[in-house]
Amino acid sequence: MSHDEPMGNFVTRDAPAYEGILQCMRCGFCLPTCPTYALTGRERSSPRGRVALARAVAENRLEFTPAVKEEAFFCLDCRACTTACPSGVHAGEIMEACRSQVHEVFPTTGLAGGLRRFILGKMVPSPELLETSMIPARLYQKLGIQWLMRHSGLLKLAPRWMEKAEGMLPPLQAPLRTQLPEIVPARGEKRGRVAFFLGCVMTLLYAEVSRQTVRVLAHQGFEVITPKQQKCCGAPHMNEGDPETARSLARHNLDLFLDLDVDAIVTDCAGCGAVLKDYEEMLEGRADHARLALFREKVRDISEFLVEVGLRTEDLRSLDLSVTYHEPCHLCHAQGISTQPRKILKAIPGVELREMKESSWCCGSAATFGLKFTEESQQILDRKLANVAATGADALVTANPGCHLQLAWGLRQAGMEQPVLHLMEVLGKALPE
Amino acid sequence: MISQTAIHHLVEKLGAKNVLFEKEDLLVYGYDSTPGVHHLPEVVVFPSSNDEVCAALEIAHREGLPIVPRGSGTGLSGGSVPAEGGMVVCLSRMNRILEIDEENLTATAQAGVVTLDLFNAVAAKGLFYPPDPGSQKISTIGGNVAEDAGGLRGLKYGVTRDYVMALSGVLADGSFIRTGGKSVKDVAGYSLRDLLVGSEGTLAIITEVTVKLIPPPKDKRTFLAYFSDIRTAGAAVSKIIAAKIIPSTMEIMDRTTINCIEDYVNIGLPREMAAMLLIEVDGHPAMVAEEAAGVQAILEEVRAAEVHIARDAEHANQLAAARRTALSALARVSPTTLLEDATVPRSCLAETFDEIERLRVKYRLNVGTFGHAGDGNLHPTVLCDERNHDEMARAHAFYNELYEKVLQLGGTVSGEHGIGLAKKEYLRRQIGPGGVAVMRRIKQAFDPQGILNPGKIFTDDEQCADVRIEEGFRVSR
Ligand SMILES: Cc1cc2nc3c(=O)[nH]c(=O)nc-3n(C[C@H](O)[C@H](O)[C@H](O)COP(=O)(O)OP(=O)(O)OC[C@H]3O[C@@H](n4cnc5c(N)ncnc54)[C@H](O)[C@@H]3O)c2cc1C
Numbered sequence: 036m037s038h039d040e041p042m043g044n045f046v047t048r049d050a051p052a053y054e055g056i057l058q059c060m061r062c063g064f065c066l067p068t069c070p071t072y073a074l075t076g077r078e079r080s081s082p083r084g085r086v087a088l089a090r091a092v093a094e095n096r097l098e099f100t101p102a103v104k105e106e107a108f109f110c111l112d113c114r115a116c117t118t119a120c121p122s123g124v125h126a127g128e129i130m131e132a133c134r135s136q137v138h139e140v141f142p143t144t145g146l147a148g149g150l151r152r153f154i155l156g157k158m159v160p161s162p163e164l165l166e167t168s169m170i171p172a173r174l175y176q177k178l179g180i181q182w183l184m185r186h187s188g189l190l191k192l193a194p195r196w197m198e199k200a201e202g203m204l205p206p207l208q209a210p211l212r213t214q215l216p217e218i219v220p221a222r223g224e225k226r227g228r229v230a231f232f233l234g235c236v237m238t239l240l241y242a243e244v245s246r247q248t249v250r251v252l253a254h255q256g257f258e259v260i261t262p263k264q265q266k267c268c269g270a271p272h273m274n275e276g277d278p279e280t281a282r283s284l285a286r287h288n289l290d291l292f293l294d295l296d297v298d299a300i301v302t303d304c305a306g307c308g309a310v311l312k313d314y315e316e317m318l319e320g321r322a323d324h325a326r327l328a329l330f331r332e333k334v335r336d337i338s339e340f341l342v343e344v345g346l347r348t349e350d351l352r353s354l355d356l357s358v359t360y361h362e363p364c365h366l367c368h369a370q371g372i373s374t375q376p377r378k379i380l381k382a383i384p385g386v387e388l389r390e391m392k393e394s395s396w397c398c399g400s401a402a403t404f405g406l407k408f409t410e411e412s413q414q415i416l417d418r419k420l421a422n423v424a425a426t427g428a429d430a431l432v433t434a435n436p437g438c439h440l441q442l443a444w445g446l447r448q449a450g451m452e453q454p455v456l457h458l459m460e461v462l463g464k465a466l467p468e
Numbered sequence: 469m470i471s472q473t474a475i476h477h478l479v480e481k482l483g484a485k486n487v488l489f490e491k492e493d494l495l496v497y498g499y500d501s502t503p504g505v506h507h508l509p510e511v512v513v514f515p516s517s518n519d520e521v522c523a524a525l526e527i528a529h530r531e532g533l534p535i536v537p538r539g540s541g542t543g544l545s546g547g548s549v550p551a552e553g554g555m556v557v558c559l560s561r562m563n564r565i566l567e568i569d570e571e572n573l574t575a576t577a578q579a580g581v582v583t584l585d586l587f588n589a590v591a592a593k594g595l596f597y598p599p600d601p602g603s604q605k606i607s608t609i610g611g612n613v614a615e616d617a618g619g620l621r622g623l624k625y626g627v628t629r630d631y632v633m634a635l636s637g638v639l640a641d642g643s644f645i646r647t648g649g650k651s652v653k654d655v656a657g658y659s660l661r662d663l664l665v666g667s668e669g670t671l672a673i674i675t676e677v678t679v680k681l682i683p684p685p686k687d688k689r690t691f692l693a694y695f696s697d698i699r700t701a702g703a704a705v706s707k708i709i710a711a712k713i714i715p716s717t718m719e720i721m722d723r724t725t726i727n728c729i730e731d732y733v734n735i736g737l738p739r740e741m742a743a744m745l746l747i748e749v750d751g752h753p754a755m756v757a758e759e760a761a762g763v764q765a766i767l768e769e770v771r772a773a774e775v776h777i778a779r780d781a782e783h784a785n786q787l788a789a790a791r792r793t794a795l796s797a798l799a800r801v802s803p804t805t806l807l808e809d810a811t812v813p814r815s816c817l818a819e820t821f822d823e824i825e826r827l828r829v830k831y832r833l834n835v836g837t838f839g840h841a842g843d844g845n846l847h848p849t850v851l852c853d854e855r856n857h858d859e860m861a862r863a864h865a866f867y868n869e870l871y872e873k874v875l876q877l878g879g880t881v882s883g884e885h886g887i888g889l890a891k892k893e894y895l896r897r898q899i900g901p902g903g904v905a906v907m908r909r910i911k912q913a914f915d916p917q918g919i920l921n922p923g924k925i926f927t928d929d930e931q932c933a934d935v936r937i938e939e940g941f942r943v944s945r
C-alpha cells in the first residue's frame with residue numbers, strides 16, 4: 036500500500052497508493068456488505084465513499100480533515116468490501132493506510148496518546164511485558180479496545196468504560212506461550228513438521244483453544260514447533276497506523292520462522308493469519324523477495340492447512356452436537372477461507388452444521404463494543420445474534436478471538452445459552468484421549 | 469451558497485441526521501457510477517415521507533436551489549450528479565415495501581426500496597418481479613423507474629416500464645401527483661405515468677411505485693455457449709430470435725470481459741474463447757424442453773465451440789451473478805472505464821460487432837464488450853486512463869463514429885442508461901432539434917422554473933447561465 040511520494044494532501048510514505056484508489060469505479064457493489072454503512076446509511080461511511088474521500092485527499096481537493104480521520108478509524112477493516120468488489124479495490128486497506136497519516140497530521144496528546152504509544156511501542160512488541168502488564172494491554176489486541184482508543188477523542192465514552200470492557204473478558208488464564216513445550220511430537224504415522232504461530236490474544240485469553248490446536252496438529256501426524264521468541268504479528272500496529280513497528284515485528288518473525296525447517300507455518304487466529312500473509316506486501320522492497328515469497332507460501336490458517344493435507348478422521352469420536360458457523364472477517368474476506376472450516380465441521384462424526392443467514396456479516400467485534408452506549412449500538416451484534424438464534428444450534432462456532440469475545444459477550448447479554456467454540460475446540464472434543 | 473437559515477429549517481423539518489452539509493458529505497453525494505463527472509451539491513437531505521419531500525422542496529424553492537433526486541447513485545449517465553449544485557434529495561431512507569397485493573398481483577413500494585429486496589419479498593409470496601438490472605443489489609426502484617432500467621431478463625420479460633402500474637410523486641412546485649392505478653387498463657387522458665418512466669428525475673420526484681407482478685416460470689434451463697469468434701455469437705443470437713424462440717436471457721461477453729470476470733469469480737470461465745453467450749429459457753417445462761432443444765440445435769448449426777448446460781439452479785444463479793459483475797470487473801484493467809449503451813435491431817448484431825472491432829483497431833484502444841445481446845443492447849467499454857488526454861480523445865472519437873453507425877442501423881444511443889449529462893449531444897443527433905424542442909416543452913409543463921435536475925437530457929439554454937462552480941472541484945459540463 037505504500038507509495039514513494041505521498042500524493043496531494045497525504046503526508047507520509049505510507050499513504051494509500053493512488054493507483055489503488057483510482058481502481059474504484061463507484062459501482063456500489065460494496066455498499067450492501069459494509070456494516071458501518073448499514074449503521075449510518077451515510078455514503079462517507081461506505082467503502083465507495085471512503086475511497087472517494089481518499090481520492091479527494093490525494094487530488095488536493097480535500098485536506099486530511101478530522102472527518103476523514105474519523106471515517107478511517109470508524110472502518111472496521113472487516114474487508115467485506117474487498118470480497119464484494121469486482122474491480123479489486125481494497126477499501127479497508129486504503130483506510131488502514133490513511134490511519135498512518137493521522138499521527139503526523141494530528142499528533143495525539145494527553146492520556147490517550149501516551150497510553151497508545153506506550154502500549155503499541157513497548158508492550159505489544161514484547162511478550163514478557165504484555166503478559167505481565169495491566170488489563171488495558173491485555174485487552175488491547177484486536178478486542179475493540181483499539182477502536183475505543185482511536186475514538187477516545189471523538190466519542191463521549193460512557194463512564195467506567197474500562198470496567199465494562201473487563202466484563203467482556205473471559206476469565207484470564209495463565210499465558211500459554213510459557214507453558215507450551217517448544218516441540219510436541221507427532222502421533223500416529225508422521226506426516227510432517229509445522230511451526231505454530233501463537234497469537235497474543237490466543238496465548239492470553241484463549242490458551243485452551245490453542246492447546247487444542249496443537250493437540251489436533253499432533254494427532255493429525257505433525258510435529259509441532261512453537262518458538263518461544265515469536266512476537267506479535269503486527270496487526271494492531273497496522274490497524275493503528277503504526278506501520279514502522281509492524282514492519283520491525285514482521286522482520287523478527289520472518290527470520291525466526293524461516294530458520295526453522297518446517298513444511299508450514301500454522302495459526303489458529305484469523306487476524307494473525309491475515310497479517311502474516313501480508314508480510315510479503317508489508318516488507319516489499321525491505322527484505323529479500325525470495326524469503327518473503329517463501330514465508331508467504333508456508334503460512335496457513337489451521338482449517339486451510341487441515342483440509343489441504345486431508346483430515347484424518349478414522350479415530351474421531353462422535354459428538355452429537357448441532358452447530359452454526361460464524362465466519363470471521365479476517366478469515367473469509369481477508370484470506371478467502373470459507374469452505375474449509377465447514378468441511379472440517381462436516382467431517383466430524385455426529386456434528387450437524389446448520390447454516391445461519393449472513394454468516395459472513397461482521398459481528399461488530401470492534402464497533403458494537405465502542406458504540407454500545409448509543410441508540411444504534413447493538414444493531415450489528417443484534418443482527419448476528421438473531422441469525423444465530425434462528426438456527427437453534429447447540430453451539431456457535433467461529434475461528435478468531437475477536438469474534439469469539441464479542442459473540443460470547445453478546446450471547447450472555449441476550450441470555451442465550453449457546454456456548455461459543457473455536458473450530459479447534461470442537462475438533463479437539465472429538466479427538467481420542 | 470445555501471443559507472444557514474435554510475439549513476436550520478431543513479433540520480427542523482427532517483431531523484438533524486437527515487440533513488448533511490459538511491464538505492466530506494457533499495463530496496460523496498457529488499458522483500454516481502459515471503466516470504469523469506462530479507459536482508458538489510450544497511446540501512443533501514434524506515426525507516422519509518411524502519410530506520418531508522414536499523417540505524424540502526419548499527425550502528429549496530425559497531432558496532432558489534436546483535433539486536436533484538437520487539437513489540443509490542449507480543446511474544451510468546450522470547443523472548444524479550448535481551451538475552449545478554443545489555439540493556440532493558436522496559430517497560434511500562424511504563425504503564419500505566408498503567403492500568404486496570396477491571389478489572391484483574401488484575406490489576407497492578417506496579422509491580428507495582432496493583430492487584433485489586423487492587424481488588425477494590415478492591418471491592417469498594410465490595410471485596415474480598422480472599426487471600433485474602446488473603445493479604439490482606444496490607439500485608433503487610425509484611432509480612429504475614427514472615431510468616427505465618432493463619436487465620438480464622429484458623428479452624422475454626421487458627424492462628421496468630412494462631411493470632409500472634402507478635406512481636406517486638412530488639412535482640417541482642411541491643404539489644403531489646398520483647398517476648396510474650391497479651387497474652390493468654387505463655386510458656383516462658395522457659399517460660403521465662409513462663412520461664415519468666425514464667424521465668431521469670427531471671419531471672418529478674417519485675416517492676411510491678406500484679408494479680405489476682407475474683407468476684414465476686415453473687422451469688428453466690441455462691446454457692453457456694463458447695465461440696471462437698464473436699461474430700458467430702452475434703449470428704447465433706439473431707438466428708435464435710429468427711427461429712421464434714424468445715429466451716428470457718441472452719447475454720454476451722467478449723474475451724476481455726470473460727477474463728476480467730474470471731479474475732474476480734474464479735469459476736472456470738473459458739479464458740481463451742473469443743466470446744461467450746449466457747442463454748436461459750424458462751416457462752412451462754414442456755415449452756422449456758422444446759425451446760432448449762431449439763437453442764441447442766442452432767448453437768450446433770452455427771458451430772459454437774462448446775455448449776454447456778448449468779448443472780442446477782445454484783450453478784445457473786452463479787453464472788448470472790458473475791455476468792452482473794461484468795462492468796465492475798472490467799474496471800480491474802484500467803483506472804477509467806468508459807461504457808456505452810448502444811442498441812441496435814437484433815438482426816444487426818454481427819455487423820455491429822464488426823464495426824466495434826474495426827474502430828477499436830482504428831483508434832488503438834483496449835475495449836471490452838458485453839451486454840444484453842438478445843435486446844441488441846451492447847456495452848462496448850473502453851478501458852482507459854482519464855489522465856491520458858490523447859487516449860481519452862481517441863475514446864471519444866471511437867464512440868462518435870460508433871454512434872453514427874448505430875443510428876444508421878436504426879438503433880439508439882441509449883438502450884437503458886439514459887441521457888443524463890453524458891449523452892446530450894447524441895440525443896440531439898438521434899431525435900433531431902424538433903424532438904428536443906417537444907421534450908423541452910414537456911419539461912416546461914412539469915417544471916416551469918427548470919429547477920428539477922437541471923442540465924440533464926438537454927441543456928436548458930435560458931436557465932443555465934448561472935452555473936455554480938465549487939472551488940477546486942471539477943465541473944462536469
Ligand atoms: C454495475 C452496474 C450494472 C448496471 N446494470 C444495469 C442494467 O443491467 N440495466 C440498466 O438499465 N441499468 C444498469 N445500471 C445502471 C443503473 O444501475 C440504473 O440506471 C439504475 O436504475 C439506477 O438506480 P439508482 O437507484 O442507483 O439511481 P441513481 O443513479 O441515484 O439515479 C439515476 C437517475 O434517476 C433519478 N432518480 C433516482 N431516484 C429517483 C426518484 N425517486 N424520483 C425521480 N428521479 C429519481 C436521478 O435523478 C438520476 O437521474 C448498472 C449500473 C452499474 C453500476
Ligand code: SF4
Nearest residue numbers: 059060062063065120
Ligand atoms: S470499492 Fe469496488 S465495489 Fe465498491 S464502488 Fe468501488 S469499485 Fe465498486
Ligand code: SF4
Nearest residue numbers: 069111113114116127
Ligand atoms: S472494511 Fe468493512 S467497515 Fe471498512 S469499508 Fe470495508 S466493509 Fe466497510
